[in-house]
Amino acid sequence: MVIIIFTLSFLMVFVITKSYKYVDQYYQTVLYVSLVSIIYPLICRGHMVWHFPDIGYFTDKANFLFQAIVLFPSTTVFFLRFLPRKVWSRVVYFLGFVGLYSAMEAFMVMRGEIIYKHGWNFGWSMFVDLCLFGLMWIHARSWRLALFISLCILTFLVLWFRVPMGG
Numbered sequence: 001m002v003i004i005i006f007t008l009s010f011l012m013v014f015v016i017t018k019s020y021k022y023v024d025q026y027y028q029t030v031l032y033v034s035l036v037s038i039i040y041p042l043i044c045r046g047h048m049v050w051h052f053p054d055i056g057y058f059t060d061k062a063n064f065l066f067q068a069i070v071l072f073p074s075t076t077v078f079f080l081r082f083l084p085r086k087v088w089s090r091v092v093y094f095l096g097f098v099g100l101y102s103a104m105e106a107f108m109v110m111r112g113e114i115i116y117k118h119g120w121n122f123g124w125s126m127f128v129d130l131c132l133f134g135l136m137w138i139h140a141r142s143w144r145l146a147l148f149i150s151l152c153i154l155t156f157l158v159l160w161f162r163v164p165m166g167g
Helices: 002-016 020-044 060-083 089-111 123-141 143-160
Strands: none
Touching: 002 020, 002 060, 002 089, 020 060, 020 089, 020 123, 020 143, 089 123, 123 143
């Protein structure tokens, strides 16, 4: 339920700030972030290191899809649209988004709305949040570099958490 409220709140801010007018400007990064978010449940199928328990009709799969279609696109456009120009302001802004996502997940952990397995923990989720926002920024400037870094991070995580590949 927390992720639904968080996502709808982000969507509301996205609409109120009229950030939807900037989707065309950032659509490549929106597609990249959404695609990356969909890759996790595909690669880790059968070895999920975190998952969302079903809440009524809102299943784990529906949750991942909801985030890929609503949360991550609105976050990406909003994050990139208001990214400050000054370095220190940018660092504070970046850490603010990481902190917001981390706080949301901490609340979900406390409520039992996200389950960790296979050695995953809150620290790894914070690492992924740092990567998410860093790679959004990098992708908006160099999609090739973002893809390379993404593949390196993906490979590291798959090996670290011993995600079985294949049948």
